[in-house]
Structures are given as structure tokens and as C-alpha cells.
Amino acid sequence: MEDVLVYGLLRGGIYALAAFGFSLVLGVIGIVNFAHGALVVFGGLLTQYLAVKFGVPYAAAMIGGALGTGLLGAVIQRLFVARTFTLEPLMVLVQTFGIATVVTELGTLGWGSEERMLRLKTGLPPGFMLGDTFVPSFDLVVFAVSLVSAAVLFVVLGRTEFGRAIRACRDNRESAQLSGINLGRTFEKTMFLSGTWAGLAGAMFVTLSPVAPYMHFSWTVDSFLVITIGGLGSMLGALVGGLVFGVLSFGASFYAPTIAPAITFGVLLVFLVFRPQGLLGAGPAIRK
Amino acid sequence: MLDRAAIPRRPSRRAVLKGGVLGAGALAVGVALPRIAGAAGGADGVVHIGASLPLTGPYEKVSRICKDAFDFWTRTYDGKMVVAGRERAVKWTIYDDENNASRAAQLTEKLISDDKVDLVVGTYGTDTVLAQGAIVRKHGRVFVQAGASSIRVDEELGGHTAFTANGRVGTYCAGAMDFLASRTPKPKKLGLVIMDDPVYHEIGQGVKDKCKQHGIDVVTEVVLPMNVQDLRPTALKLRGAGQLDIVYNTGWDVICIKLAEEMSAIGVNPKAFVGGHLTTSPVVKETLGSKMQGIIGSTVWLPQFKYRDDKYASAQEFAEKFKATYGYLPTYQAAFSYILPYIYQQALREADPQDPFNPKTLRDRLSRLDLKDTIWGPVSFDERGRIRRDAAPAVQWTGDPAAAVIVAPADMAESAGVYPKPAW
Amino acid sequence: MLKVSNFRGGYRKGVAVVDGLQIDLRQSAVTSILGSNGAGKTSFLRGICGLLPWRTGEVELNGERLDRLAPHDIARLGVRMVSEGRGTFPTLTVEENLKVGGYGLSAPVLATRMEREFNRFPRLYERRGQIAGMMSGGEQQMLAIARAMMSDPRVLILDEPSQGLAPIIVDQIFDLIPRLTQEGVQVLLVEQDVGRGLEVSEQAVVIEKGRATLSGPSRELLADPRVRESFLGLS
Numbered sequence: 049m050e051d052v053l054v055y056g057l058l059r060g061g062i063y064a065l066a067a068f069g070f071s072l073v074l075g076v077i078g079i080v081n082f083a084h085g086a087l088v089v090f091g092g093l094l095t096q097y098l099a100v101k102f103g104v105p106y107a108a109a110m111i112g113g114a115l116g117t118g119l120l121g122a123v124i125q126r127l128f129v130a131r132t133f134t135l136e137p138l139m140v141l142v143q144t145f146g147i148a149t150v151v152t153e154l155g156t157l158g159w160g161s162e163e164r165m166l167r168l169k170t171g172l173p174p175g176f177m178l179g180d181t182f183v184p185s186f187d188l189v190v191f192a193v194s195l196v197s198a199a200v201l202f203v204v205l206g207r208t209e210f211g212r213a214i215r216a217c218r219d220n221r222e223s224a225q226l227s228g229i230n231l232g233r234t235f236e237k238t239m240f241l242s243g244t245w246a247g248l249a250g251a252m253f254v255t256l257s258p259v260a261p262y263m264h265f266s267w268t269v270d271s272f273l274v275i276t277i278g279g280l281g282s283m284l285g286a287l288v289g290g291l292v293f294g295v296l297s298f299g300a301s302f303y304a305p306t307i308a309p310a311i312t313f314g315v316l317l318v319f320l321v322f323r324p325q326g327l328l329g330a331g332p333a334i335r336k
Numbered sequence: 337m338l339d340r341a342a343i344p345r346r347p348s349r350r351a352v353l354k355g356g357v358l359g360a361g362a363l364a365v366g367v368a369l370p371r372i373a374g375a376a377g378g379a380d381g382v383v384h385i386g387a388s389l390p391l392t393g394p395y396e397k398v399s400r401i402c403k404d405a406f407d408f409w410t411r412t413y414d415g416k417m418v419v420a421g422r423e424r425a426v427k428w429t430i431y432d433d434e435n436n437a438s439r440a441a442q443l444t445e446k447l448i449s450d451d452k453v454d455l456v457v458g459t460y461g462t463d464t465v466l467a468q469g470a471i472v473r474k475h476g477r478v479f480v481q482a483g484a485s486s487i488r489v490d491e492e493l494g495g496h497t498a499f500t501a502n503g504r505v506g507t508y509c510a511g512a513m514d515f516l517a518s519r520t521p522k523p524k525k526l527g528l529v530i531m532d533d534p535v536y537h538e539i540g541q542g543v544k545d546k547c548k549q550h551g552i553d554v555v556t557e558v559v560l561p562m563n564v565q566d567l568r569p570t571a572l573k574l575r576g577a578g579q580l581d582i583v584y585n586t587g588w589d590v591i592c593i594k595l596a597e598e599m600s601a602i603g604v605n606p607k608a609f610v611g612g613h614l615t616t617s618p619v620v621k622e623t624l625g626s627k628m629q630g631i632i633g634s635t636v637w638l639p640q641f642k643y644r645d646d647k648y649a650s651a652q653e654f655a656e657k658f659k660a661t662y663g664y665l666p667t668y669q670a671a672f673s674y675i676l677p678y679i680y681q682q683a684l685r686e687a688d689p690q691d692p693f694n695p696k697t698l699r700d701r702l703s704r705l706d707l708k709d710t711i712w713g714p715v716s717f718d719e720r721g722r723i724r725r726d727a728a729p730a731v732q733w734t735g736d737p738a739a740a741v742i743v744a745p746a747d748m749a750e751s752a753g754v755y756p757k758p759a760w
Numbered sequence: 761m762l763k764v765s766n767f768r769g770g771y772r773k774g775v776a777v778v779d780g781l782q783i784d785l786r787q788s789a790v791t792s793i794l795g796s797n798g799a800g801k802t803s804f805l806r807g808i809c810g811l812l813p814w815r816t817g818e819v820e821l822n823g824e825r826l827d828r829l830a831p832h833d834i835a836r837l838g839v840r841m842v843s844e845g846r847g848t849f850p851t852l853t854v855e856e857n858l859k860v861g862g863y864g865l866s867a868p869v870l871a872t873r874m875e876r877e878f879n880r881f882p883r884l885y886e887r888r889g890q891i892a893g894m895m896s897g898g899e900q901q902m903l904a905i906a907r908a909m910m911s912d913p914r915v916l917i918l919d920e921p922s923q924g925l926a927p928i929i930v931d932q933i934f935d936l937i938p939r940l941t942q943e944g945v946q947v948l949l950v951e952q953d954v955g956r957g958l959e960v961s962e963q964a965v966v967i968e969k970g971r972a973t974l975s976g977p978s979r980e981l982l983a984d985p986r987v988r989e990s991f992l993g994l995s
Contacts, residue, residue, distance in 0.1 A: 167623075215851065215852055215856075222811060223843065225811070225831035226840065226908075227907065227911075228911065301564070305558060305559060305564070
């Protein structure tokens, strides 16, 4: 029981990291970005590539992978989403699904479809006991990085002019424009931020588990589940949602592995019906 | 068949589009070629072999290998096959069945009725092979296949329609389990990880049967959904089962990697870890690195197996030639695809010149076939049309960098093996 | 300063909601735009700010053409609109709303301007840490005006500032307008209370079906029988 909780929380950090950007884009640009999972995977593979192919130290590779993914997000925004996001939501959904496919196929062309993993030698002890639970040190490092980067995101969004502009665009696009904020640029920056944090999640995850282009969709679905639980609109919601989802999916996989997906989706349905705003959200996660 | 590609995922849009194009192209070729063949002299000078493969969709990569292997066989014999003592030109018609059972059935019907192929070889994938077999059976014909290893083939088609060149998946574990049972101290407790799909349950059943035979307790059995992502909960389950002697994974290569990673992360150290039948995929070794030490895998074919045939002095030579042609080392799928036309060739060599492809005599010839030396090892079929194989050999990774050496069965073993394996 | 000539615009190309409007603010500190519901007043203001999907004609500010620019560029050049319904950022605090109004300014400038707005609206200072969505309509109207004033605009466009507010708040807002002009800002006002709109302005334009039907000094319009009849209910 205790170990399920601990391991679930540790995983939850990465889920939260991946979900921040998804939540941000849904809140600010108003699109469900089906290419989000592709960004997570891209970040992981780019980090692995930088580290293995060019021998870049992990910390630098991670930052490079995250920023590279952010750039990809911004390019996607400028070239594709910017042209359609005001249209029928279904069109944008189809479009981002198409982008996910293209990114995945291009990733497969460039990196192949094999699973890749980045093995790190940290010099840390393998782990320590927390009560009766063995906590791998590297898991804890990843978890700490997740929290720290979440804090960075909170500061960026909450305390900087850039963050204010993003939140202003989320609250009222027209008023933001009337205040001199360039909507197109702000959306690109939002997508950059979203991509950067998605890339960071991928960069962390690739050190724990193999990553391959075809895995993108489960990241998108997981991010969706996280913000459904945590609530849209607050990054704190995404963090709490991530941790709750981590424990939930770990518990489901531990106690009832064969029906684990059914359990997590069941919880999603319960939330959508009884608490559409999520645990901490201001309004329903999905609004027109 | 079994492959990590079996993870359910959506077909990409590109794959769908390409499927359409390829399908249309294949149809066009399929319509055009028989006429040319007919004009060129008919059944006398040509052996027309028909097949379908899941060339688009999740099995895209594997079927490319199968297709290359068909091609490699054709090249090896200069595009000719001796049938009833006479050399004939070989002509292939290969369609894309998209891993879709009804499509496979439809295409097989077309191959037999419209294209009037002389021989049918099976596709890749359990459901598609079964669908194909139903059509072959309707026409009273026989076919050789290796793309479906499930016992369902024996039950539905064995003995009359299908001749299966790959061993039952239930025997995949035999080499590894026999090897482990002979170690001292003898392993007593086994943890079993089974993917929730009939084929994997069949492999798991094989492991349980072997445990019973050797007096090993299956202390925990974790059944995982096919789309499982996180293996940490499984590792935790295994740890909860106490000190295990053996952990056996029935799943594919990615499951093997994740399981090894998570066991190592939370300190689950069984004395032996059997990674499954895809442990030989290069990705396993690349990702696991030094953690490969001591991992055991079951494998139905490797270039180092001491097999040979009339064209290649060793499986190694076969593998090298293959690599020189296609740029990659042949996998077991390449070997069992190569063997399909090879089996027909051996069965038809001395067929009746009046009616060489008569299904009844072909069936008899296949049943009586007894080949000692082929690239795929000895080939003979039992009464269910199944190749006589009761154990897939086992390999173990040792040395640094880790290399796979055969540890079982005894007559093939290159090394005595290591037990218990070093901790992660 | 602000001069609009031959302006046409609408939400779909060719379908003019605003059809050939001229307006010249050069002679007037406060200009009112009058007209009944659906006459095209708000669309005209949105057109000036660059928010109409389709627009033609010329909008000039101090000789500089605005009609091809994006909304945020128009805003940066000094044309600020307080939209109908105020358009504050509900999840941002009062301070943050003001900072967005001064988007692009340096921190010290922001601080001085914010202090100025807090002096203008002491109520906002009391509620500076409050999120805007929790405030009353009157407070939000003050916030919206203060936010626009943060950038020291040359033209302030007020779209129906009295809408939905208590009379006492409306009085405050209308008292404020002349004082704003003393800071060098020209005001373009759309107001449903035509009498008030005319009282506070120097020039006025009456719009019907997207076209200007009357214009002139507000005092004259106030006396014009057509205005008295259609808008003031007097005869």
C-alpha cells in the first residue's frame, strides 16, 4: 500500500510535467493538442540523440532536448495551428492528430521506430529505504527535477510579463490584443513553453524507460486524464492531477493489471460526470 | 505470430494512404501478370507461388523481412525450382493483406481462383493465417506456413490443410526451462509475466507445464494488458512474492526491457531472468547495456545454430549472404520465410510430371517429408502438420560487451551458462 | 489627431456593417457616437481597433495610417478601447490587469503609472490584490479604464461605459471623462444614454444602418428636433 503510493507519486511527477503544456495550450489557445504526446516522445528521443550521438552531458542534452521540442511546438503553432484554431474545434482536433502522425513518421524516418533509452551513470547509491519501500535515487532525482521545473513554470506564468500576457490571452483574447499584446506571437510562445515542458518530461522519462515514436498517443491520453482529474486553468491542478493520476494508474496496474486501463478511464468518466472542473479547476476542463 | 509490433496502435495516416496505393498497385500487377504468364507458356514452364503479407500496418517491418526472405530464396536458386525433375521458372504474386483477416481470405481466394497459383505460402499473423487456411481448405488445397504458431492452427487446419514450419509457441520456453531445471541449487520458485492475449497465454501455459514437469513452483503470475505502459507495478508484485529463483517474461522485447529496468530499479534480483522469445532483438541489448549480463532468452533461430543446407554450408554463411544483399542480419522470421518455398521445392522435386501440384499427392509428400539439413534445422511434420520441434533453444548473454551464447539444448550448447546470474 | 475616412467594414468580406463612415476627432476632445441598437456603432469602434475581419478605408492617427495594422499594433500606437462589457481579465488581479495595460513598459514606468491610476481610482488600490472576476461591475469598469490609461493613450475609446451600472457609478464615470481629456487623451464615446453622451462631448455623430446621418457640435445636435425625437423621446 505504502509502496504503491510512493511509486505512484514518483511517476506522477513526470505525468504532471507532461500535462502542464497540454493544459496550457488547451487553456490559452483553446485546442486539444493531439500532437502533445508526439512532443513528449520527440523530447525524449532528441535528448537521447544528443547524448548518445554527440556525447553531450545529460543535463545539457536534457535542456537541448526540451528547448528543441519547444521550438518544434512553436513551429507547429506558426505553420499549422495558427491558421485553423479559430475554426470548428473538430477540424483542429483532426489537424493536431495529423500533426502527431507527421511528427511521428518523421521521427521514425530520422531515428527509426526502435525503442531507445538513455542510460545514465549518476554515481548515486541505487536507492534508500523509506519505511518499507525502496526508493531508487534516480527516481527521486527525476521527481525533484519535475517539482523544480514545475516551480519554474509557476514563476514564469505567475510573475513575469510574458506569463501575464499568456494568462491575459487565456482570459480574454480581444482585451489582450487591445492592450497591445500580439496574439499570434503569444500563442507561439505558449506552444514553445508547452513543448519545452513536454520535451522535459520526455527527456526525464527516456532515462527511466524506453521511448519510441509509436508511443506518442498514450502520452496524449495520459495528459488528458491528468488535467481531467486536476482541472484546467491552474498549473497547480495539473501538478495535483499528475500526482493523483500517478498513484491511480500505479494502483490500478498493481492491484488489477488486466483491467487497469478500464479503471483509469472509469475514473475519467466519473470526473467528467460529477466534477467536470476537476479537483482544482475553475471551470469545466473542456469548454467551447 | 508474436512481435512487439503486436501492441495495438492506430495505423498511421501514411500507412493507410500507402496501403491504398500499394493495394491498388498490387491489384493492378495481380491482374496484369497472370495474363503475361499465361501467354508466356502456361503452367509447363512456370511455378506460380502466391502469397499475401501484412505489408502495411503494424507488421509492416516484419513482413518486409519475410518478403526479402522469399526474394532471397528465389535469388539463391536463380529464380528456378525443380518440379517433377524439371526446372521451372519461379513466379511470385504477393499481395498486401494489411493484417486484416477478411482481406487475407479475399486475396487467397483471388490467388487460387483468378491468378490460378500453383502453390500458396502462408502470411504472417495468427488470424490472417487462419482466414487464409479456411479458403485453402475450401478449395481442397494445402499450404505451408510459419507465420502463425498458435495451437489454433493445429486445431482448425492441422493434418489436412496447413503445414506449419514453426514450432508451437508452447514449446518456446522448453530450452530455457530445461536448462534452468538442471542447475544447482535447483530453482524452486518462478514468477511468471503473461501478456493478456491467447498466444501469450499459450506460451505461459508452456512455462507452467515445464514447471510442473521439473517440480518448480509458480509462486506468482502477473497477467498484463497488451497495451501496458508501466512495468514498475509488475516488478513490485514480483518483489512481494519473496526471493524468486526465476522470473519468466512471455512478452515481447520492450516488455523485457522495461521489466529488467524496473526490477533493477527497485531491487528485485531473481537468480535467473528469462526475457522471452524476442530477447535477441538488437534493441534489448542496446537499451539494457550492462544489465544484459546473464539474461536468458528463448529463440527459434539464430545464425549461430549449426544448421546447413545444399546451398549454404552454415546458417552463418546464409546470414552473411543475406546481410550482404539486404543490409541487415536475418531474423528468425527471415529464416522461416526462406524455408517455406524451400519445403515446397523439396516436396515437389520428384512429383508426378502429369499432375505435379495435385493437392492430395502434395499433402502426402509434405507429410512424409524428412529433411535432415536445412537452414531452419531438421524439417518433418507430425500428424497435425506441425514441424517436429519440442524445444526452442535457449541463449544467455555473458561477457562484456554481452554476447548471446547458446546454453540449451545440450547438443547445441556453446557454453555451460551462468546461474545464478549476477545482480543487476 | 484621429481621422477616419470612408470606412467600410464587416464580419464577412463585402457585407458592410459599417458603410462609408467619416469621422474627424481633430477638433474635439470628446466625440460621441450615437445610434440605436444594431446601427453599427460597436462594429465601427472595433473596426478602428483592427478587430473587424474585413475593413477598407482610411484610419489615420497624427497622419499615420492604422487601417492595415493588427489590433496590437494599433493599441501600441496609442488607440485604446474599453470594450462593451469591460473585458477585464477575470483571473488576473487588479495589479496584474493594470500591468497588462502597460504591456511592454519598463518596471519603473509601470510603477509610476500604476500609482497614478490608484490615485485616480482609490477603490482599485484597496482591491489591488483581488482577482478582477470577483469585483463589482463598477469596479471592473474603473479597472478597464485604468488599464487603458496605463499606456498613456492618445485616443481612448469607451464603448457603452454606463451599461449595467448603478446611477451613482455612472455619474462618477461621466465626471471622469472631462478630466481624462486634460491629460491629453481624446475620447471617442459610444453611449446609449444619448443625452449624457451629448452633454459630455463636443462633437457627435449619429449612425443609422452603418451610415452617418447627422453630425456636428453636440450642443447643436442636442437642439436638433430629429435627435430629440428619435433618441431623447422629446418633441
